Amino acid sequence: MSFLRSRFVQAVVVLIVCFVLFRFGIQPPAPWSVITLYMAIILIAILAFVSSDADSWRSFLTPLRDTVVKPERRLLRMVLMIVMPLLLGYYAYTQAAAKPQAPPELRAVHPAPPASIQFRGKEINIQGIDNPLRKDQSAFKQHVAAGGEIYIRNCMYCHGDNLDGQGHFAHGFSPPPANFVDPGTIAMLQEAYLFWRIAKGGPGLPKESTPWNSVMPAWEDRLTEDQIWQVIMYLYDATGQQPRRWESH
Amino acid sequence: MKTGGGARRSAWAFTLLVITLTLAGAFIALGVLPADAQDAAKEPAYRQFPVFGSRLAVWAIAQLHLNFAAFILGVPIFAVIIEIIGWRTGRAEYDWLSHEFVKLTFAAFSTTALLGAFLLFLLIGYYPKFWNYMTSIFFPTYWVYALLFFAETFTVYVWYYGWDWLTGSKKWIHVSLGVLSNLFGTAILFVANSWVTFMVSPGGITESGALKGSVWAAINNFTWMPINIHRLIANIVFGGTIAAAYAAFRFLAAKTDEERARYDWMGYIGNFVALSAFIVLPFAGYWLGREIYAFNQTMGITMMGGFMSWLWIIQAILIGVLFIGSNYYLWLGMERIPGSERYRKYVPYMLMILAAGFIVWATPRSMVVTLDEARAMGGTHHPVLGFLGVMSAKNTAVNLMILTTFLSYVLYRRANRISTKSWVTTGMAVQWAMFGIAAVIVTFYGVYGYFVESMVRIGFSVYQVGAVLVAIAVIMIVDVFMFRGARSTGAIRWGTIAPRSQYVLILLAVTFTWLMGLMGFARSGIRQHWHVYGVMRDTSVEAVTPALGYASNVITLVTIAFFALVMFIFWLGGLGEKGKEGAQAHGRAAPVIAGGGNGKP
Numbered sequence: 001m002s003f004l005r006s007r008f009v010q011a012v013v014v015l016i017v018c019f020v021l022f023r024f025g026i027q028p029p030a031p032w033s034v035i036t037l038y039m040a041i042i043l044i045a046i047l048a049f050v051s052s053d054a055d056s057w058r059s060f061l062t063p064l065r066d067t068v069v070k071p072e073r074r075l076l077r078m079v080l081m082i083v084m085p086l087l088l089g090y091y092a093y094t095q096a097a098a099k100p101q102a103p104p105e106l107r108a109v110h111p112a113p114p115a116s117i118q119f120r121g122k123e124i125n126i127q128g129i130d131n132p133l134r135k136d137q138s139a140f141k142q143h144v145a146a147g148g149e150i151y152i153r154n155c156m157y158c159h160g161d162n163l164d165g166q167g168h169f170a171h172g173f174s175p176p177p178a179n180f181v182d183p184g185t186i187a188m189l190q191e192a193y194l195f196w197r198i199a200k201g202g203p204g205l206p207k208e209s210t211p212w213n214s215v216m217p218a219w220e221d222r223l224t225e226d227q228i229w230q231v232i233m234y235l236y237d238a239t240g241q242q243p244r245r246w247e248s249h
Numbered sequence: 250m251k252t253g254g255g256a257r258r259s260a261w262a263f264t265l266l267v268i269t270l271t272l273a274g275a276f277i278a279l280g281v282l283p284a285d286a287q288d289a290a291k292e293p294a295y296r297q298f299p300v301f302g303s304r305l306a307v308w309a310i311a312q313l314h315l316n317f318a319a320f321i322l323g324v325p326i327f328a329v330i331i332e333i334i335g336w337r338t339g340r341a342e343y344d345w346l347s348h349e350f351v352k353l354t355f356a357a358f359s360t361t362a363l364l365g366a367f368l369l370f371l372l373i374g375y376y377p378k379f380w381n382y383m384t385s386i387f388f389p390t391y392w393v394y395a396l397l398f399f400a401e402t403f404t405v406y407v408w409y410y411g412w413d414w415l416t417g418s419k420k421w422i423h424v425s426l427g428v429l430s431n432l433f434g435t436a437i438l439f440v441a442n443s444w445v446t447f448m449v450s451p452g453g454i455t456e457s458g459a460l461k462g463s464v465w466a467a468i469n470n471f472t473w474m475p476i477n478i479h480r481l482i483a484n485i486v487f488g489g490t491i492a493a494a495y496a497a498f499r500f501l502a503a504k505t506d507e508e509r510a511r512y513d514w515m516g517y518i519g520n521f522v523a524l525s526a527f528i529v530l531p532f533a534g535y536w537l538g539r540e541i542y543a544f545n546q547t548m549g550i551t552m553m554g555g556f557m558s559w560l561w562i563i564q565a566i567l568i569g570v571l572f573i574g575s576n577y578y579l580w581l582g583m584e585r586i587p588g589s590e591r592y593r594k595y596v597p598y599m600l601m602i603l604a605a606g607f608i609v610w611a612t613p614r615s616m617v618v619t620l621d622e623a624r625a626m627g628g629t630h631h632p633v634l635g636f637l638g639v640m641s642a643k644n645t646a647v648n649l650m651i652l653t654t655f656l657s658y659v660l661y662r663r664a665n666r667i668s669t670k671s672w673v674t675t676g677m678a679v680q681w682a683m684f685g686i687a688a689v690i691v692t693f694y695g696v697y698g699y700f701v702e703s704m705v706r707i708g709f710s711v712y713q714v715g716a717v718l719v720a721i722a723v724i725m726i727v728d729v730f731m732f733r734g735a736r737s738t739g740a741i742r743w744g745t746i747a748p749r750s751q752y753v754l755i756l757l758a759v760t761f762t763w764l765m766g767l768m769g770f771a772r773s774g775i776r777q778h779w780h781v782y783g784v785m786r787d788t789s790v791e792a793v794t795p796a797l798g799y800a801s802n803v804i805t806l807v808t809i810a811f812f813a814l815v816m817f818i819f820w821l822g823g824l825g826e827k828g829k830e831g832a833q834a835h836g837r838a839a840p841v842i843a844g845g846g847n848g849k850p
Contacts, residue, residue: 028625030634033617038608041569045604048573051749052580052596101620107629109615109638110554112547115783127546165628174620176628183699184614184630184639188554190546208556208777208794242702247543 007060011046018042033104107175110189111205111212113196119220124195128246131191133229140233147234150227154219163239173215180239187241194232194243198223294378295789303375304791305803310371312766312807313814314364316487318441319480319765320815321361322434323488324354325405327522329427336420346515348412350492351427355409356818358402376789379780386460386467387444394440401433435481442476443468448781449772450544458784471544475537476772482530487761489523494758495819497751500744510744516754517582521658523757524575528654528721531568531647532714534768539707541775548775548782554614559797560771562613565643567764569607572650574757576603579661581750588738589664595656602653609646614638636699641706645695648713652687655721659728666735676731680724687720762811766804774800 003009022035030038050060067073067080113126133143152161158177160167165179180186186194196204202214219228236243298306328350335343372380384391408426415423451458453466460467496516503509542549551557580596583589615629615638616622623629636642659680670676694709701709776782778792786792795803 026631026633028627028632029622030631031616031618031622031626034612034631034634037566037611041604041607041611044570044573045600045607048577049597049600052577052600053584053593054747057747104617104619104622106559106617107615108554108556109558110550112551112555115545115547171624174623176623179628179630182630182632182635184635188639188703193546193550206555208551244703247539247704 005059006063007050007056008063011050011060014046015039015042031104108208109184110193112208113193114206117196117200117204119199119225122225124199124225126192126196129192129195130246131195131229131232131243133226133233143230143233144237146227147230147232148238150223150231151234151238154222155231158215163235175213177216180235180241183241186235186239186243189244190246191229191232191236191243194235195228198228198231292377294376296375296377297790298371298375302791303371303789307368307371307375308803309807309810310364310368312769312804313811314361314368315769316762316765316807316811317357317361317364317814318438319484319487320491321354321357322438323484323486324350324492325427325431325434326485327489328354329424329431331518332427333424336424342514346518349515351405351409351412353492353495353819355405356821357815358405360814360818362398376780379785382458382781382785383444383447386447386454387464389464390440390443390468394437397433397437397440401430401437404430404433438480438484439473439477440468442480443470443473445773446470446472446476449548449776450541451781451784454784458781472537472540475533475540479530479533479537482526482533483765485526486523486530487765489519489521489526490754490758490761491519491815493517493519493523493754495519497754498819500751501748503744506744513585513743513746516751520575520578520754520757523761524654524658527571527575528651529718531651535644535710535714537772541772545782551777552771552775556794557771557774557797558614560767562611563767563801564764565607565610567760567767568647569603569610570760571757571764572654573600573603573607574753574760576600576654576657578750578753578757579657581747581753583661583664584747585742585745586661586664586739587742588667589661592660592664595660599653599657603650606646606650606653609637609642610650612637612642639699641695641698641709644698644710644713645691648691648717649688651717652684652691652720655724656684659724662728663732663735665738665741666732667738668731668735670731670733673731676727680727683720683723687716690716759808759812763804763808766808767801770800770804 004013019035019039022030022038049056051057067076115127116123116125118124133139151159156167158167158169158173159165159180160170160177163180164182165177167177170176178185197216199218199220201216201218202212203218205212205214223231232243235241295303297303301309328347331343331350332347335341335345335347404426408423408430411423411426415426447467447470450471451467452470453461453463453468455461493516496512496519500509500512500516503512538549538553541552553561576599583592612634614635616626616631616634618626618629626632630638668676691713694713698706698709774794777794778787779785780787
């Protein structure tokens with residue numbers, strides 16, 4: 001097992017182990033874009049390690065140099081000179097060839113809200129407004145119950161009865177509906193933001209980062225202002241999340 | 250070589266000429282500006298710059314100007330500190346080094362002023378209505394700016410040309426000039442920042458955009474102080490990396506061992522300065538981001554979660570490169586320190602933490618996925634990796650990376666020294682305990698952040714930063730006392746560092762410059778179709794916010810142009826040394842560094 005002492009072999013082994021871990025150790029499988037990013041970082045780290053002192057760097061380079069210059073490695077050299085361009089060519093082909101599915105797309109995490117919106121002819125400030133129904137704490141349970149009913153009647157089919165984005169229709173959409181249980185969705189946002197998203201839906205998304213591919217309806221035509229605030233209260237209550245508060249200065 | 254008196258006379262004549270021209274330019278500009286502002290009302294709101302368009306012209310010149318300005322404001326800050334160290338310890342090599350740094354600044358000084366003037370002409374000529382509005386708010390500050398510029402020019406020139414004159418008992422006057430030029434430079438930065446930040450977060454104005462009361466309210470707007478602090482620290486990092494890159498270039502081109510040793514040492518100091526400031530830079534950046542979010546949710550979300558969120562992935566990659574590169578340089582540097590072998594065993598572990606932190610920081614919240622991958626994941630958010638895409642994870646990662654980088658430095662610092670203190674075991678235990686406690690606090694709040702509401706989670710970042718800063722302070726204090734009078738295992742062999750380390754210094758400078766351009770675009774671009782956010786709309790044909798790919802290309806080209814100009818200017822500066830004996834410029838003998846001093850890193 002003396003070959004394992006070679007820095008080059010060690011580097012290759014670490015690289016392969018990391019790849020196997022990223023590819024098969026993460027479930028559901030991580031997207032290729034992320035695995036590529038991770039492997040690039042691992043490669044940088046490995047190169048930094050093997051070259052961080054002279055002995056290690058020499059040990060790493062020796063098999064490479066031997067393969068390029070030593071006469072007894074002529075056969076290996078020939079094989080590599082044929083195989084490597086072929087592999088690179090195959091990689092280029094896989095990247096350039098047309099596929100039956102749409103290419104991956106960059107998607108913004110949260111679209112930026114406008115400062116204010118028109119809701120049935122009334123201007124509502126999205127910047128700085130709190131849920132007006134929370135002022136009367138005695139009616140909290142009543143509003144949450146009403147919100148729950150609205151959710152089940154209108155939202156559950158896409159966002160799911162567990163509010164996890166796994167509703168009946170969810171698998172027909174790309175991207176799928178938002179998962180409210182995820183700490184990266186409503187937990188990071190003020191209630192005013194949710195009001196804007198529910199009221200204006202997909203058609204009200206901002207121009208930047210288009211196309212959005214959102215099938216979220218604009219609920220302002222079907223729900224009243226209070227009903228939207230009620231369903232928002234239900235979302236936070238049912239998921240156990242807290243809405244983000246405005247910073248005071 | 251000229252005689253001391255002749256050189257001094259020439260220097261004074263040159264100084265006076267520059268000051269006269271600067272003053273004349275400033276007063277002409279100030280006299281013309283109000284008239285220009287009145288005329289602008291009758292003129293079109295915009296003019297079109299030939300071929301490239303006005304926005305691209307302003308963007309390129311503004312970025313170039315900012316790069317040079319950051320350099321000439323950042324370098325003197327640490328140059329004067331190095332001069333003070335040399336003055337108080339009597340070590341000539343520090344005085345030489347400080348002079349070298351100021352020489353670099355000096356070469357870039359006029360280019361900065363030239364680009365600033367060019368930018369002003371572009372704004373007046375191509376955005377007259379916008380400039381008219383800015384003038385209506387900030388006109389009093391133009392006078393302050395011009396006077397400060399004059400004061401800085403004067404003090405920097407006297408500081409540089411008086412190096413050989415103000416020595417001995419007059420050295421304190423020379424050091425004071427250095428301090429004074431820094432104060433003027435910082436004040437200039439603060440004034441210019443008020444204009445820029447007003448465009449992002451305007452304050453002190455009525456609904457129609459007119460000044461409500463004093464101009465101070467417009468200056469002291471929401472993002473002014475966060476930008477001041479962020480830029481001040483970033484300028485030091487930037488100056489350090491550029492100076493280190495210059496030293497690396499000189500190291501690689503060196504023909505003698507003495508020269509190599511000298512520039513190896515200079516590169517180390519430049520990188521040390523950059524690294525020291527870089528450690529606190531993310532905290533200042535986080536504060537700025539938080540203030541932008543607090544000022545306006547739309548801008549905050551546009552920047553962090555909206556269409557600019559992908560810039561942060563690029564930023565994460567570049568910062569990861571900076572962290573790994575800085576550490577890598579220290580590890581390579583340890584090879585020239587006898588006795589450092591005992592610390593090599595820590596390298597793989599430190600690298601693992603850095604790589605893990607890099608991975609966490611670069612993990613996007615919303616991933617680039619194909620339809621099949623999205624279906625397998627149940628959305629664009631991965632149910633496991635998605636947890637790494639939020640601020641709790643990012644803050645934890647960066648704080649642990651900062652601690653690791655500090656550990657690298659601590660090991661480097663003690664590489665050739667063995668403490669002779671009786672309490673060394675206790676001291677070491679305290680240091681390791683502080684590292685451990687800080688890491689536990691950072692990790693605890695990072696994990697706990699997932700279980701609390703947003704506002705509480707944001708507050709946790711203060712505890713994380715506090716734990717890291719306290720740990721750094723305590724460890725450093727213990728280290729200084731523990732290694733005072735330590736036994737040396739051998740002098741540092743300056744100049745024997747592997748040449749690849751010098752390419753790392755150049756890489757760090759390029760990476761940081763590029764990062765500055767990208768982040769500057771993010772700060773400026775979040776205004777979208779506004780010149781002054783919410784007050785003055787951009788109605789030009791170029792009112793669209795550029796796509797990230799286009800922006801990255803522009804920023805990259807400007808970065809290349811910046812380095813081409815820097816190389817040209819440094820080459821010009823180096824011409825003065827040609828024909829002179831050794832490295833003697835301005836009558837200053839370069840010290841011999843090899844194996845130098847008392848071997849302290």
